[in-house]
Amino acid sequence: MAGRTGSWALLLWFLAGVCAADTGVRVGLATVETTDILRELRLTGTVTAQxxxxxxxxxxxxVADIVVDTGAQVAAGDVLLRMDAELAQLRHAAAQAQVAQAEVRARDAQRRLQEAQSLLPQRSIAETTVRELVADRDAARATLQQVTAEASLAQALLARHTLRAPFAGVISLRRAERGEWLTPGQAVFDLVGLEDLRLDFAVPEDYLASLQEGAPMTFTTAARPAQEFTGTVASLVPVTDTAARTFLLRIAPADSxxxxxxxxxxxxARLALATGRKGISVPRDALVRYPDGRVVVWTAKPEGGALVARENTVTTGLAFAGQIEITQGLTVNEQVVVRGNEALQPGLVLAPTGDTP
Known part of the structure; x- marks a missing residue:
């Protein structure tokens, strides 16, 4: 009975091997193509605010009142700090009172002039008197304009005792305390906008000719190193550090x-720079590197109605955008294995799965 069991096990093992041979090793394939060869530039930079x-x-x-503290998010126009404005308020009130008095005088001067002008047809008033009343009216108007301007000045000086946010952002640093004496121009808050952010990089001048505004790029952040984001070259400043011979590269991140x-x-960041030449490339996953230094790409060759694995030792060039330039060892339109190539052997039958990059 034991002999029969062993025979059945051997038969099943043999049949499984035959089925595997008929099915082939499941692999993903990609076609070798001619493409523009790019040079990848890697940079480290900083997020800056406009x-x-x-x-x-x-x-x-x-300082009478501090409304916000470090870390507060504010909108444009929000009150940040109020200063003691008692004297400024008194000056403003006095100026408004002068405006009210000047308005009364101007209206009275206009009324007296109109009454005098109505008497001219009857020659009941001298023209000299009318001219004097015109001068009085004009003087009253000028006085009103003057005190109105003084009231506007007092209002502006009063408004200067309140500090407002010029744009939306976050308070990154508070520098003042309640009761502190402040002078004009003294820094009180550091405000950083959270909109219109950009990425700034110092780039060697050798790359200046290869970069163009609008060119795409990808980048990651230290907070999310596994997540890639995209952006475009927004501007190039040719000279920023003459000692280091670098220039400022500014990237506009995508909305996402x-x-x-x-x-x-x-x-x-990673930027793909044009080299001005064409060549053949394969997906990065097509390469298999061995401890002895060999770099191999497995190809799928049609033989006897099936696709079989063939080992190709290759010479590589530049790496860019998930691709590797192949300078020797492959030709255009060959099928290369990009999935399931870790344990292939020459001559194995392959079964393409359609799983390509």
């Missing part, structure tokens, strides 16, 4: 990346 300012007061005085960015973050 709006980043140290806010200062425009009038001297004591903005929620993942904060000013001051470290970012790593």
């Amino acid at each position: 709006h980043d300012a140290s806010l200062s007061v425009a009038a001297a005085g004591l 990346a903005r929620d993942a960015l904060l000013p001051g973050m470290s970012v790593s």
Whole structure:
């Protein structure tokens, strides 16, 4: 009985091998194509804000109230700080009172002039008197304009005792305390905008000719190293550091990346630069590297009505965008194995799965 069991097991093993041979090793294939060869430039930079300012007061005085603290998010126009404005309020009130008095005088001068002008047809008033009344009216109007301007000035000086956010953002640093005496131009808050962020990189001048505005790029952040984002070259500043011979490269991130960015973050970017030549390339996954230094690409060759594995030792060139340039060892239109190539042997029958990059 034991002999029969062993025979059945041997038969099943043999049949499984035959089925596997008929089915073939499941692999994913890709076609070798001619493409533009690119050079990949890797950079490390920083997220910067278009709006980043140290806010200062425009009038001297004591701090009466601090409305926000470090870390607060504010909208444009929000009140950040109020200064003691008692004297400014009194000056403004006095100026408004002068405006009210001047308005009364101007109206009275206009009324007296109109009454006098109505008497001219009857020659009941001298023309000299009318001219004097015209001069009085004009003087009253001029006085009204003057005190109105003084009231506007007092209003502007009063407004300077309140510090407002010039743009939306986050308070990155508070520099003042309640009761502190401030002078014009003294920094009180650091405000950083969270909109219109950009990525700034210092790039060696050798690459200046290869970069163009609008060129695409990919980048990752230190906070999310496994997630790739996209952006485009926004501007190039040819000279920023003459000692290091670098220039400023500014990248505009795509809208999908903005929620993942904060000013001051470290970012790593990859840009594909044109080399001006064409060549053949294969997906990075097609390469198999051995401890002895050999680099191999497995190809699928039609033989006897089936696809069989063939080993090709290759010489590689530049790596870019998930592709590897092949300078020797392959030709255009060959089928290369990009999935399931880890344990292939020459002559194995292959079964393409359609799983290609």
